[in-house]
Amino acid sequence: xREWVTVSSxxxxxxxxxxxxxxxxxxxxxxxxxxxxxxxxxxxxxHEFSIEEPEAFWGAVIEYTGLKLQKAPDAILRxxxxxxxxxxxxxxxNFAENxxxxxxxxxxxxxxxxxxxxxxRVVRHSNQDLLRDVAALAAWLRQSGVGAGDRVAGILGHGYxxxxxxLATTSIxxxxxxxxxxxxxxxxxxxxxxxxxxxxxxxxxxxxxxxLFERAxxxxxxxxxxxxxxxxxxxxxxxxxxMPGDDQGESWTDVLASRAGAPLAFxxxxxxxxxxxxxxxxxxxxxxxxxxxxxxxLLNHASELFxxxxxQTGDRFLYFTTxxxxxxxWQISGLLADAVLVxxxxxxxxxxxxxxxxxxxxxRLTHFxxxxxxxxxxxxxxxxxxxxxxxxxxxxxFSTGSPLLASEFDWFYQDGAPHALLGSIIGGTDICGCFLxxxxxxxxxxxxxxxxxxxxxxxxxxxxxxxxxxxxxxxVCRSPVPSMPVGFxxxxxxxxxxxxxxxxxxxxxxxxxFIGFTASGGAVVYGRSDTTLxxxxxxxxxxxxYRQVEVLPEVADSLVAGRPVDGDEEIxxxxxxxxxxxxxxxxxxxxxxxxxxxxSPRHVPRxxxxxxxxxxxxxGKKVEIAIxxxxxxxxxxxxxxxxxxxxxxxxxxxxxxxxxxI
Numbered sequence: 001x002r003e004w005v006t007v008s009s010x011x012x013x014x015x016x017x018x019x020x021x022x023x024x025x026x027x028x029x030x031x032x033x034x035x036x037x038x039x040x041x042x043x044x045x046x047h048e049f050s051i052e053e054p055e056a057f058w059g060a061v062i063e064y065t066g067l068k069l070q071k072a073p074d075a076i077l078r079x080x081x082x083x084x085x086x087x088x089x090x091x092x093x094n095f096a097e098n099x100x101x102x103x104x105x106x107x108x109x110x111x112x113x114x115x116x117x118x119x120x121r122v123v124r125h126s127n128q129d130l131l132r133d134v135a136a137l138a139a140w141l142r143q144s145g146v147g148a149g150d151r152v153a154g155i156l157g158h159g160y161x162x163x164x165x166x167l168a169t170t171s172i173x174x175x176x177x178x179x180x181x182x183x184x185x186x187x188x189x190x191x192x193x194x195x196x197x198x199x200x201x202x203x204x205x206x207x208x209x210x211x212l213f214e215r216a217x218x219x220x221x222x223x224x225x226x227x228x229x230x231x232x233x234x235x236x237x238x239x240x241x242x243m244p245g246d247d248q249g250e251s252w253t254d255v256l257a258s259r260a261g262a263p264l265a266f267x268x269x270x271x272x273x274x275x276x277x278x279x280x281x282x283x284x285x286x287x288x289x290x291x292x293x294x295x296x297x298l299l300n301h302a303s304e305l306f307x308x309x310x311x312q313t314g315d316r317f318l319y320f321t322t323x324x325x326x327x328x329x330w331q332i333s334g335l336l337a338d339a340v341l342v343x344x345x346x347x348x349x350x351x352x353x354x355x356x357x358x359x360x361x362x363x364r365l366t367h368f369x370x371x372x373x374x375x376x377x378x379x380x381x382x383x384x385x386x387x388x389x390x391x392x393x394x395x396x397x398f399s400t401g402s403p404l405l406a407s408e409f410d411w412f413y414q415d416g417a418p419h420a421l422l423g424s425i426i427g428g429t430d431i432c433g434c435f436l437x438x439x440x441x442x443x444x445x446x447x448x449x450x451x452x453x454x455x456x457x458x459x460x461x462x463x464x465x466x467x468x469x470x471x472x473x474x475x476v477c478r479s480p481v482p483s484m485p486v487g488f489x490x491x492x493x494x495x496x497x498x499x500x501x502x503x504x505x506x507x508x509x510x511x512x513x514f515i516g517f518t519a520s521g522g523a524v525v526y527g528r529s530d531t532t533l534x535x536x537x538x539x540x541x542x543x544x545x546y547r548q549v550e551v552l553p554e555v556a557d558s559l560v561a562g563r564p565v566d567g568d569e570e571i572x573x574x575x576x577x578x579x580x581x582x583x584x585x586x587x588x589x590x591x592x593x594x595x596x597x598x599x600s601p602r603h604v605p606r607x608x609x610x611x612x613x614x615x616x617x618x619x620g621k622k623v624e625i626a627i628x629x630x631x632x633x634x635x636x637x638x639x640x641x642x643x644x645x646x647x648x649x650x651x652x653x654x655x656x657x658x659x660x661x662i
Contacts, residue, residue, distance in 0.1 A: 012413045013421055013444035018395075023440040024306045031064055043441045043451070044521070050454040051479055057455060058087075058299060058482070065302040065336065068101055069093045070268040077480065082509060083494075083502055085480035088271035088295040095275045095294050096171035097266040100134065102313070102338035103127045104264075111340055115159040116359055118207045118346025125160050130167075131264055137168035139262035140255050144231055146198055148173030148267055151277070153197035154323060155179050155188060155215075155222075157206050157345035161235045161252060162323050163332055165201050170275055170294075173267035177277040180324035181206040181215055181237075184598040187544060189225035190286045191279045195489050196228035202249070204234055205241030208601070209347045216244040223248070237345070271295035272486050278326055278429045280500075286543070288496065289489030292432050300433045300483035301333035303454055308423075310396060310440050311337035311367060318342035319369035319398065320356060325538060326429045327369065327400065339367070348374055353381050354388070361389040369398035371537035372408065372424075373568040379411035380566075391417045396438060400425045401537015403525040405567035406447035424449045426475075426525050428511065430501065431483045435475065435511065436523050448522035456481055458523075460515050465505045472516040472526050477509040484509065527569075527632075531624040533562045535569050538602050542624060545573065545605070548598040549591060554581035557614040561627040563607065563661060572631060572661065573605035574652065576614050583610040611655055613648040627652065631662060 021027065029046060032038045037060050038053070040046045050057040055076040062069070062076075071092035079085035103112055109126040116122055146152065152169040154176070156162040162178060169176040177195060179188055181203045192200075200222065205215045216234075223229060232249030243251070275294040279287035305311045317339045319331040334341055342363050348356050348370065357378075360368050378385070385391060394417050399408070404424040412422050423438025426449060435458055439450040452458040460473030467473070488497045504510035514526035533540040542560040549558045557576040562569040575583060575591070592604050615623040623643060629636040630653055637649065656662045 010446040011443045012409060012446055015441050015443060017419060018421075018440050023310050024312065025310070025439070025441050028060075028064055028307060032060060035060070035063075043439065047452065047454060051457045054455065054479065061299060061303050065306050066101070067093075067298055067302060068098050070097075070266075073271065079480070081507055082477075082480045082484065083498060083507075085484075086272065087293065087299060087482050091271040091295060092268035093271065093295060093298070094171065094173070094266035094268055095298060096134070096167045098298055099167060099333065099335040100131065100171075100264075103130055103335060106338070112335075113160045113163060114340065114342045114363060116342070116344045116346075117159070118210075118350055123160060130164065132260075133164045133256055134167045134171060135262045135264035136256045136259040137164055138171045138264070139259035141168060141174065141199065142172055143259065144199065146172065146174050148269060148273070150174045151177060151195050151197040152199045152201065153177045153179070153192045153195070155181050155183070155200070155202040156235060156323050157181055157203055157237050158321060158323055158328060158343045159237060159345050160343070161201075161203075161237065162328075163341070163343075166276075166332065171264070171266050173269045173273065175274045175277060177279075178323040178328070179279075180322040180600070182208065182213070182322075182602070183324065183600045184596075185218055185221045185225060186547065187599045188222060190544070191289075192226055194286065194289050195277050197226065198228060198230050199233065200226065200229045200231075201233045201235065201252075203237040204243050205238035207238060207346050209350050212238060212240055214241050216242045216248075219244045219248045269294055274486060276329065276432075277489060278329070278432060279324075280429065288500065290429060290432075290485050291487050291489055292483060293486040296482035296484070296486070297329075297333075297432060298336070300431070300481065301330065302336055304330070304433055304437070305334055305337050308425075308434070308438050308453055309334075309337075309367065309398070310438075311339045313338040315339045315366040315395075316342055316363055316393075317367040318344060318356070318359065318363070318365055320344055320348050320371070320374065321369075322538075326427075326432045329432050331369070334367075349377065353378055353383055354385075357383070357385040357389050357391070360385070360391055360394060364393040365391075366393050367396050367398070368394060369400070371401035372399045372404045373402060373536040375399055375404065375408045375412065375416070376567050378416070379408055384415040386415055386417055391420070394420045396421045396423055396440075398423045398425055398438065400427070400434075402534055402568050403527060404447075408567065409444075409446045426513065426515075426523075430485065430511070431481055433481075433483050435477060442521070445518075445520060445522055448518055448520070448524060451521050452523075455479065460517060461505055461508075461510075465508070468516070470516075472514045472524075474504070474529055475511045475513040475515040475525075476505055477511065481509075527564065531561065531628050533560065533569065533571055535562070535571055535602065535606075540571070540603055544599050545571075545595060545603055548595045548603070549573070549575070552591065552594060554578055554587060555591075559614045559622055559624060559627060560605070561624055561631055563631040570606035571603070572607040572609070572627075574609050574611045574614065574627070576612070577610055583608065607659075607661060609655060609659060609661075611648075611652050613645055613651065615646070615648040615652070616644045630656065633662065
């Protein structure tokens with residue numbers, strides 16, 4: 001049984017504000033009773049049923065959400081441990097077929113994908129557009145020799161073409177992977193070089209903050225760095241940016257036109273067949289390639305988007321994200337629930353922070369998601385969306401990426417969208433989903449995540465692996481989750497996968513966050529328990545920054561850590577300079593430009609500081625966690641005997657103190 005922290009907090013939203021019985025969760029409880037599966041009275045009983053009777057629960061999820069299986073499974077799940085669990089063994093199915101089934105069943109020319117761009121362009125695509133273009137691209141991929149198990153990679157802005165590319169890839173049983181076009185060549189090669197894609201689909205540029213960034217010049221370097229790529233498709237996502245020459249790739253429009261009128265077909269694959277590859281942050285080296293299985297991702301997204309996001313037929317859903325963040329995958333799976341997807345490509349603050357709220361009004365959004373950092377910026381800027389816009393259709397607003405502060409709850413229920421459910425959610429790339437989050441059956445309490453997700457037995461463990469009775473502990477999951485990875489790419493024997501999640505507490509998934517539970521059943525997240533950086537909700541590994549900084553002639557060594565600021569996290573870069581150099585303004589700008597170009601704008605540190613020395617362990621590893629704790633105001637001396645140069649910690653502490661960073 002879970003031990004709860006005794007915390008009282010103000011009620012800000014009540015489930016009575018929903019129409020009685022309107023939510024999928026309410027209807028699912030009735031469905032379980034009507035089908036003779038289980039008699040459920042309320043949320044607590046439903047969550048307990050989902051944990052104690054996983055086969056009955058997940059089988060009911062398949063039936064209720066209408067997931068399509070081309071061959072029935074031998075069982076719903078099988079295995080004697082979290083890491084050995086198989087989902088739907090023996091089944092045959094297709095990921096794209098499930099996402100497109102509601103689209104194919106929809107009548108007429110109804111809108112399905114609405115794409116907004118920073119420059120003011122709005123492009124609307126119908127159900128027929130989506131089905132036609134997915135079929136054409138899938139046929140072109142087949143004609144190009146791409147088949148089940150091959151990889152297709154996209155470097156695209158969040159818009160229509162990325163959605164078409166993912167659906168076309170998965171429709172033929174190939175494996176999709178994507179990145180944002182603001183990543184530099186090296187960062188992209190670090191990722192895609194490991195998975196060896198046969199086809200690369202890339203945008204010709206992107207817009208951000210009122211500026212255009214050309215990407216045609218990247219294509220030769222990408223082709224050189226990704227030797228597996230046989231064909232390149234160029235998408236003209238920015239009309240004002242140049243297109244590469246014909247010798248560098250084929251245009252998106254020509255590719256689709258070449259196979260216009262092709263029939264839409266779906267290749268069935270086994271349940272555990274990889275559907276997409278996401279990437280870890282790369283804290284200790286190049287990013288890990290996290291492989292998600294077809295059935296597991298469908299099951300998990302169906303449960304989360306139907307029951308916790310409460311997406312219903314005709315709902316209109318925008319999540320501000322990029323194609324390099326797992327929230328992109330999460331939003332696109334909204335097609336499962338017959339939702340209309342609204343996308344935005346650009347800066348959420350250009351020309352003003354009000355831009356996304358204006359879209360919410362004009363498009364009559366029912367669901368809207370962004371980072372906690374964005375909501376904090378809205379509060380700090382004094383925005384009043386509830387006053388300035390008609391948000392009467394908005395039922396649910398999601399926040400993730402970092403803990404949502406109580407002050408953001410206060411702002412939201414005063415000036416944001418007071419009638420809507422504010423759903424703070426927590427999960428990650430690792431499961432391409434959520435462990436805890438929104439729940440239309442429960443109230444929203446100030447500063448709290450509402451509850452664990454269905455099917456997920458969540459707890460907070462102390463260092464000895466026992467549930468904590470009070471205070472914070474390590475977030476763990478004690479039940480198998482469908483979208484736990486089927487493994488890491490090129491991880492023969494699964495050693496790296498087991499090491500990443502199951503070694504901290506044997507047999508239990510350790511997620512790497514500090515969390516505490518409340519008496520009401522909610523939770524409070526305190527941030528990462530490891531050294532992964534998370535500015536603005538985008539996970540960044542320190543190694544990705546080191547690879548850019550430590551090639552510069554003036555840098556002898558460096559260390560990166562995250563500093564909590566107003567509910568978010570900013571990157572702090574400590575530099576040990578070589579003799580004869582100083583960290584003047586020119587050097588600062590040179591460092592930032594190197595990181596921006598080689599990694600991405602999100603990797604650029606907010607704070608740069610020259611220090612005499614970088615702390616190392618006796619085994620030769622940088623001691624990032626000590627500086628992270630220092631910046632959090634925690635005891636950073638810990639096991640100081642493990643350091644080769646313990647005096648460096650005091651020197652850094654004094655310098656950070658003088659700089660006003662602690």
